[in-house]
Amino acid sequence: MNVLVTGAAGMLGRKFCEKLVAAGSIAGEKVEGLTMADIVDGPPISGSPFPIQSVACDLAKPGVAEQLVADRPGIVLHSAAVVSGEAETDFDKGYRINVDGTKYLFEAIREAGHQPRVIFTSSIAVFGAPFPDVIGDGFFSTPLTSYGAQKAIGELLLADYTRKGFFDGIGIRLPTICVRPGKPNRAASGFFSGIIREPLNGQEAILPVPDTVRHWFASPRSAVGFFFRAAEIDGQLVGPRRTLSMPGLSVTVGEMIESLRRCAGGERVNLIRRSPDSTIMRIVEGWAQALDASRATKLGFEAETNFDEIIRAHIEDERIRI
Amino acid sequence: MNVLVTGAAGMLGRKFCEKLVAAGSIAGEKVEGLTMADIVDGPPISGSPFPIQSVACDLAKPGVAEQLVADRPGIVLHSAAVVSGEAETDFDKGYRINVDGTKYLFEAIREAGHQPRVIFTSSIAVFGAPFPDVIGDGFFSTPLTSYGAQKAIGELLLADYTRKGFFDGIGIRLPTICVRPGKPNRAASGFFSGIIREPLNGQEAILPVPDTVRHWFASPRSAVGFFFRAAEIDGQLVGPRRTLSMPGLSVTVGEMIESLRRCAGGERVNLIRRSPDSTIMRIVEGWAQALDASRATKLGFEAETNFDEIIRAHIEDERIRI
Numbered sequence: 001m002n003v004l005v006t007g008a009a010g011m012l013g014r015k016f017c018e019k020l021v022a023a024g025s026i027a028g029e030k031v032e033g034l035t036m037a038d039i040v041d042g043p044p045i046s047g048s049p050f051p052i053q054s055v056a057c058d059l060a061k062p063g064v065a066e067q068l069v070a071d072r073p074g075i076v077l078h079s080a081a082v083v084s085g086e087a088e089t090d091f092d093k094g095y096r097i098n099v100d101g102t103k104y105l106f107e108a109i110r111e112a113g114h115q116p117r118v119i120f121t122s123s124i125a126v127f128g129a130p131f132p133d134v135i136g137d138g139f140f141s142t143p144l145t146s147y148g149a150q151k152a153i154g155e156l157l158l159a160d161y162t163r164k165g166f167f168d169g170i171g172i173r174l175p176t177i178c179v180r181p182g183k184p185n186r187a188a189s190g191f192f193s194g195i196i197r198e199p200l201n202g203q204e205a206i207l208p209v210p211d212t213v214r215h216w217f218a219s220p221r222s223a224v225g226f227f228f229r230a231a232e233i234d235g236q237l238v239g240p241r242r243t244l245s246m247p248g249l250s251v252t253v254g255e256m257i258e259s260l261r262r263c264a265g266g267e268r269v270n271l272i273r274r275s276p277d278s279t280i281m282r283i284v285e286g287w288a289q290a291l292d293a294s295r296a297t298k299l300g301f302e303a304e305t306n307f308d309e310i311i312r313a314h315i316e317d318e319r320i321r322i
Numbered sequence: 323m324n325v326l327v328t329g330a331a332g333m334l335g336r337k338f339c340e341k342l343v344a345a346g347s348i349a350g351e352k353v354e355g356l357t358m359a360d361i362v363d364g365p366p367i368s369g370s371p372f373p374i375q376s377v378a379c380d381l382a383k384p385g386v387a388e389q390l391v392a393d394r395p396g397i398v399l400h401s402a403a404v405v406s407g408e409a410e411t412d413f414d415k416g417y418r419i420n421v422d423g424t425k426y427l428f429e430a431i432r433e434a435g436h437q438p439r440v441i442f443t444s445s446i447a448v449f450g451a452p453f454p455d456v457i458g459d460g461f462f463s464t465p466l467t468s469y470g471a472q473k474a475i476g477e478l479l480l481a482d483y484t485r486k487g488f489f490d491g492i493g494i495r496l497p498t499i500c501v502r503p504g505k506p507n508r509a510a511s512g513f514f515s516g517i518i519r520e521p522l523n524g525q526e527a528i529l530p531v532p533d534t535v536r537h538w539f540a541s542p543r544s545a546v547g548f549f550f551r552a553a554e555i556d557g558q559l560v561g562p563r564r565t566l567s568m569p570g571l572s573v574t575v576g577e578m579i580e581s582l583r584r585c586a587g588g589e590r591v592n593l594i595r596r597s598p599d600s601t602i603m604r605i606v607e608g609w610a611q612a613l614d615a616s617r618a619t620k621l622g623f624e625a626e627t628n629f630d631e632i633i634r635a636h637i638e639d640e641r642i643r644i
Contacts, residue, residue: 091486128562140462142481142563149482153475159464160471164413240450241464 001029004073006059006105007080008036011180012121015224016077021048026075027117027232037068038080059101065108072114075231076167078105079121084147085187091146098150106157110166118158118169119230122243124216126152126173129286136292137245144286159242162235170230171243175218175291175303179314188283192217195253196260196311199268200320208277211254214289218248219313222303229301237299247303249310250290259307263315264322323351326395328381328427329402330358333502334443337546338399343370348397349439349554359390360402381423387430394436397553398489400427401443406469407509413468420472428479432488440480440491441552444565446538448474448495451608458614459567466608481564484557492552493565497540497613497625501636510605514539517575518582518633521590522642530599533576536611540570541635544625551623559621569625571632572612581629585637586644 003020007013017036025031030050036042037055045052057064059080069076080101081087087094102120109116125148126141141152158169180193191208192215198205218226226246238244251259261269293301304310315322325342329335339358347353352372358364359377367374379386381402391398402423403409409416424442431440447470448463463474480491502515513530514537520527540548548568560566573581583591615623626632637644 138462140460141478143478144485144562146482146486149478152478156463156465156471156474156478160468163466164468240466 001026001031001074002033002035002071003031003075003077004035004037004068005077005079006037006068007078007121008054009038009040009042010079011182012177012220012223012227013038013077013079014042015220016079016227017052018045019224019228021045021052024049026228029074033071035068035071035073059105060096062104065104066111068105069108069112072112072116074114074116076105076109076116076118077121077227078102078118081121081151082147083187084123084125084145087147087150088145094146094150098147099153102154102157106161106166110161115165115167117231117235118167119227120154120158120169120171120243122151122155122171122173123148124173124175124245124288124291126155127288131288134290134292135245135288137295155243159240162242163240168235169242170233170235170238172226172230172296172301173243173245173291174223174226175216175246175248177220177223178217178310180220181314181318188280189287191280192253192256195272196256196314199260199271200264200311200315200322202271204271204273207253207272207274208280209253209284210276210281211257212252213281213284214250214252215284216248216250216288216290217307217310218246218303219310221313221317222247226301229299233299244296244299244301245291245293247293247297247301248291249304249307251307256307259311263308263311323348323353323396324355324357324393325353326357326359326390326398328359328390328398328400329443330376331360331362331364332401333504334499334542334545334549335360335399335401336364337542338401338549339374340367341546341550343367343374346371348550351396355393357390357393357395381427382418384426387426388433390427391430391434394434394438396436396438398427398431398438398440399443399549399553400424400440403443403473404469405509406445406447406467409469409472410467416468416472420469421475424476424479428483428488432483437487437489439553439557440489441549442476442480442491442493442565444473444477444493444495445470446495446497446567446610446613448477449610453610456612456614457567457610459617477565481562484564485562490557491564492555492557492560494548494552494618494623495565495567495613496545496548497538497568497570499542499545500539500632502542503636503640510602511609513602514575514578517594518578518636521582521593522586522633522637522644524593526593526595529575529594529596530602531575531606532598532603533579534574535606536572536574537606538570538572538610538612539629539632540568540625541632543635543639548623551621555621566618566621566623567613567615569615569619569623570613571626571629573629578629581633585630585633
């Protein structure tokens with residue numbers, strides 16, 4: 001089976017491809033070839049048992065998607081997206097990539113006619129405050145960002161194309177991914193990863209919100225696990241509501257810090273510097289604190305059950321010396 | 323103030339324009355001009371105190387929307403749409419008109435830069451079974467038709483364009499409109515109007531479902547009232563959730579028939595012929611039975627409170643002799 005990954009140079013797309021190379025198979029089938037598509041080429045992945053084609057392309061240009069699905073991939077992971085901050089500042093680019101690009105890809109798959117499994121990465125940004133303490137599976141999409149609106153539109157398209165039999169789609173609403181490896185970014189959510197990642201690397205981290213702030217997390221390792229599970233589950237079991245809120249962990253910043261203390265010691269914790277930022281605090285107040293992911297859990301999606309696991313997964317996956 | 327109506331040759335768009343001509347003003351302002359746009363020209367409306375421009379055009383063609391908003395209408399009623407049956411059988415046309423056409427119109431308004439009130443006609447088709455007996459204001463959009471998906475996408479765009487300040491949008495989710503005047507159509511919901519309209523005209527009507535079937539209705543007169551109310555309300559009061567489920571009346575077919583008996587006598591009722599149709603029954607089972615429209619009601623939207631009023635409005639508006 002061939003596999004296509006859009007957004008393959010992104011953190012999660014890349015990790016999925018690496019895991020695919022290591023596993024050699026997905027959904028019980030041997031991988032024959034992998035197409036890694038993104039706006040830029042990522043570094044090559046070595047030691048693959050199957051050929052990898054890296055394609056630098058703009059999915060929102062007519063004709064591009066048709067080429068990407070020309071080898072009729074049995075599994076398509078569509079993780080390409082303009083992220084929330086950029087979608088908010090560049091309205092046109094967000095809609096062009098996140099909506100038009102998604103529509104072009106879905107149309108190309110429809111035209112190819114082989115009805116693959118399509119995994120669409122959605123986001124808890126489809127929800128907008130005010131919401132209940134735990135956001136149920138039937139809570140409605142009232143996004144308060146363009147990114148959230150674009151992901152919600154993607155969910156609607158995914159469900160409709162699936163209902164019409166054009167492909168077999170599964171949407172997965174990812175929790176905030178933590179701990180993100182790499183350099184700090186300027187996302188408003190960046191500090192959640194920063195207060196763990198930087199101290200583990202012996203560097204200072206800024207905490208702009210109080211310890212009482214609660215949010216919803218899963219590790220990059222869990223996210224990759226979601227993609228593999230989404231590739232293999234029986235679409236019939238999912239029913240017409242094709243997008244699932246993924247399991248995660250609802251913890252406070254204070255609990256995260258205590259977890260860091262347990263996993264790496266008090267000296268690391270002392271590298272966290274509290275510097276309240278009312279702008280970030282206001283943004284974070286509009287975010288989900290916890291979701292009811294029981295539908296996904298019943299379908300076999302699994303995430304960490306305590307934050308120590310998330311930190312240990314980061315230490316292990318990023319080969320950090322403590 | 324100028325007013326633009328898309329879908330102006332449709333039943334509701336037309337009735338809105340007629341009411342506008344009769345009133346001469348909307349949202350407390352005198353109407354200076356009206357543009358009636360549709361894929362076909364409707365018959366002219368006589369006796370207007372302001373000039374009416376009738377434009378036959380395809381909103382989904384680039385450049386068309388820009389022309390329609392060239393006179394900077396202060397109010398835009400966007401009621402143009404491919405209806406549910408056609409959107410289901412012609413997938414591409416549905417998306418082209420209902421999504422692309424809507425996006426083109428919204429973009430043209432954004433470019434014009436004058437931030438008008440935009441009234442978007444949505445539908446209870448954004449909801450998909452299974453749902454609770456009464457669909458709350460926070461119930462999520464899981465449409466089971468392409469039409470429903472397209473309307474849900476329109477709602478998301480409306481909210482996002484409003485949030486960004488490109489215009490001031492209000493979405494209104496219409497109940498099933500009953501009694502629709504004119505000839506029977508082939509919509510699955512057509513019989514709801516048919517069992518009232520045909521007997522009132524002395525003609526036989528087919529009832530394909532049991533008397534116990536319950537559904538959610540408002541009259542054409544109420545729908546036009548919704549548009550006028552949506553034109554004038556303070557957008558600040560609506561908040562970020564820009565689409566409102568409109569008030570309606572939840573009644574059973576049996577109650578509708580009893581109402582017809584009260585309004586027009588038993589002889590008319592005898593013109594209803596029961597001819598069960600399992601296909602229609604199955605479709606109707608997937609439809610909403612009642613909605614919680616308390617948000618809209620608090621904002622001053624009003625509908626009939628009993629079915630007799632709906633029948634009497636039809637008799638009056640269509641000048642039927644009993």
